[in-house]
Amino acid sequence: MVLSEYTYIFAIGTFFALLEAYNNGANDVANAWATSVSSRSVTYRQAMILCLIFEMTGALAVGARTASTIKNGIIPISAFNDNAGVQLLAFTCASAGAAIWVMWCTRHNAHVSSTYSLVSSIAGVGVATVGARGVQWGWNGGQGLGAIFSGLAMAPVISGCFAATIFLLVKWVVHLRTNPVPWAVWTSPCFFLIAGTICSLSIVYKGSPNLGLSNKPAWFIASVSLGTGFGLFVLAAIFFVPYVHAKVVKKDYTLKLYHIYQGPLLFKRPAPPDADRAKVPNYAVLQHGGEDEKDDSSSEHSVTKVHTDREKSAIKGDDIVTAAVPAKPRTLAEEEGAAALTPHEQYQLLLKKALERHHADLRKKRGPLGWAMRTLHANPMGAGSIHELHNLKALCIRLPAYVVVALLYGLYYDIHKAQVGVLGTPEGRRMDGVYAHATKYPNEVEYLYSFVQIITACTASFAHGANDVGNAVGVWAAMYSAWSTSTAIAAKAPVPLWQIAVTALAICIGFITYGYNIMKVMGNKITYHSPSRGSSMEMGAAITILVFSQYKLPVSTSMCITGATVGVGLCNGTLKAVNWHRVGLLFFSWLMTIPIAGLIGGCLMGLTLNTPSF
Structure with missing residues (x-):
């Protein structure tokens, strides 16, 4: 009942x-x-x-x-x-x-x-x-x-x-x-x-209730667990090791991931004559959340270049060299406006600008999310309360876009670009010391x-x-x-x-x-x-x-x-x-x-x- x-x-x-x-x-x-x-x-x-x-x-x-x-x-x-x-x-x-x-x-x-x-x-x-x-x-x-x-x-x-x-x-x-x-x-x-x-x-171990393994003896638990582990070990030795050997030891930049099926035959695969450096991502690039330039990326190599008005990161091999960059000249009004802001307000402004850059990138995309972001940008809420006629019209137009953004926004979010609030902030100074x-x-x-x-x-x-x-x-x-x-x-x-x-x-x-x-x-x-x-x-x-x-x-x-x-x-x-x-x-x-x-x-x-x- x-x-x-x-x-x-x-x-x-x-x-x-x-x-x-x-x-x-x-x-x-x-x-x-x-x-x-x-x-x-x-x-x-x-x-x-x-x-x-x-x-x-x-x-x-x-x-x-x-x-x-x-x-x-x-x-x-x-x-x-x-x-x-x-x-x-x-x-x-x-x-x-x-x-x-x-x-x-x-x-x-x-x-x-x-x-x-x-x-x-x-x-x-x-x-x-x-x-x-x-x-x-x-x-x-x-x-x-x-x-x-x-x-x-x-x-x-x-x-x-x-x-x-x-x-x-x-x-x-x-x-x-x-x-x-x-x-x-x-x-x-x-x-x-x-x-x-x-x-x-x-x-x-102790059995999965849904697989009926609760009463299996210890030898069964050990053999299944170790058997699975050693099975992956053997597969990695046969297919993964030859692939990465050709990739990082022989520095074969023409190798693709789907070539992994060739297994040990990759040991005999000759590398290109001009192979002098492995084509792998530069994992040493630190994201500081400043002004973002365009990304140089390929299917297997992506290095994000990040710089602010004060400094930028120049990548040389495996090292990161910080080079001074002249600050962009600002008008007197901009200088006075920046000086009038408290440190907290300046930090919040940095967050807002970074979010605006991210949304600007999303508006350029094709598909449902790009349409939704363009719709929200083109139909902002006007002055006055929500019950004003122009706001009610804008809300009706924006509602379908809200649904699309709620479902798809996370698919295109870049947490590296979102590491904002680093340079010039207490958090940034702490993290610079940690990274160093x-x-x-x-x-x-x-x-x-x-x-x-x-x-x-x-x-x-x-x-x-x-x-x-x-x-x-x-x-x-x-x-x-x-x-x-x-x-x-x-x-x-x-x-x-x-x-x-x-x-x-x-x-x-x-x-x-x-x-x-x-x-x-x-x-x-x-x-x-x-x-x-x-x-x-x-x-x-x-x-x-x-x-x-x-x-x-x-x-x-x-x-x-x-x-x-x-x-x-x-x-x-x-x-x-x-x-x-x-x-x-x-x-x-x-x-x-x-x-x-x-x-x-x-x-x-x-x-x-x-x-x-x-």
Whole structure:
């Protein structure tokens, strides 16, 4: 029997549950992929496709295990006294509290944890429903708040240790060699081995509920996991190694990616007589967010030239030379106007000009987004209130364009051009110092690890689907069960597969349409990124997430990737290679999430539960 009188509550709860999943994608997933995009291993559009594939795979294969912790590990089912209506209302308010907080933070470029926002909101709802004594504050067999919040300290540290260990291995085996390129070529299959083993282990270890692997013996788990890893190792040795050997050792600039199918035959492929430099991207180019010139790009080589009125970057080989450029003469009015602005207003003006340049580029594009941007530009809102006739006409014209922009804007967003507010600002001075203490390794070596980083990024996305989808779907599953059965959900009730799929899809949509808002802040703002560093960061975060997920402990993807980023940054050998100001802001936002999300969820529950009714 369906609680028909509570259908409207279930509808509201479903909206907020999916909104919370959407925010999870726009926040946590964007942070996970920001490393790959900022390292230029993948473009934002490529990241979207890979995210959709591996996020869904991780969610459907592994994601159901953490749902029970969110559903009944914090508020005991007995606390609802078998009142399905109260349970439905409780998890609706919990979803609303988490969604409201994360949406506000994402809108204002504040990076918070979606996982801890949801957990804190559930705790607040529990206090409002059954009192503080009814909430599982302790360990509770690994499912209480004590166990979950222990990850606030453990997850970043563990992730940082894993990532630092992997990068130090790369550094000692490859980067510190006199001739590191051959070492990078011949050792690259090892990372394919690690990535394949971790992914397969996450599915078979303790079993995927959806694949019936729960009771398999240890030899089966080990053989399948290692077999998958070594399978990737062999494929990399046969196809990938010959390709990159011809690309970076023999410097064959005529080689195309589709030639990889030739495998060992590429060892015999002669390089052009004039092959004196490998045709690979220059990963050492730093984006400062000033005035952008046109991009010189090809299918495999793209160097973005960036300059401001005061300085520009000149690329010479693997080095970056900063050359002074005479400032463009300004009129007296411009000088007086600039002098009248406060430093904060000047910074905001810089942001506005950069956004205007980006929108001007979008208006030149063909297709739906170019049409939508031109429509918005050609039909601005006029003076007066919204109800003025000319504003109503403009709004009617702009509405279809708004829809197109909301759906497609993220597809064309360039987070490198969005690294604004660097030169001449406190943030810029900090980042210049951070970059100066990071060693720039040869582009040929970094090029190899750009392929490895694609694998590690997919592993990280798979791990996120395994962990965070279960967190997001837990409250929705509780709502659906209470609404559809008219009874409080049992402690071990399974989560329907279709709910996991819908939640995972909402997460992917959030990343695709709004993830750029966090990526433009997180890209290169903690430490210097490069493919070899980024692959180590992502692998360390992925391992940590999977370990926590196997023990049914929801952990923040944001905290793991942040800890991994700091760990790799410290491998430069100095504390100055990390932007501790940004790290401190992130940690502060994580701490503030606990009381604020809890208060929002608890206040909503208290108001709705005690509202007078007829």
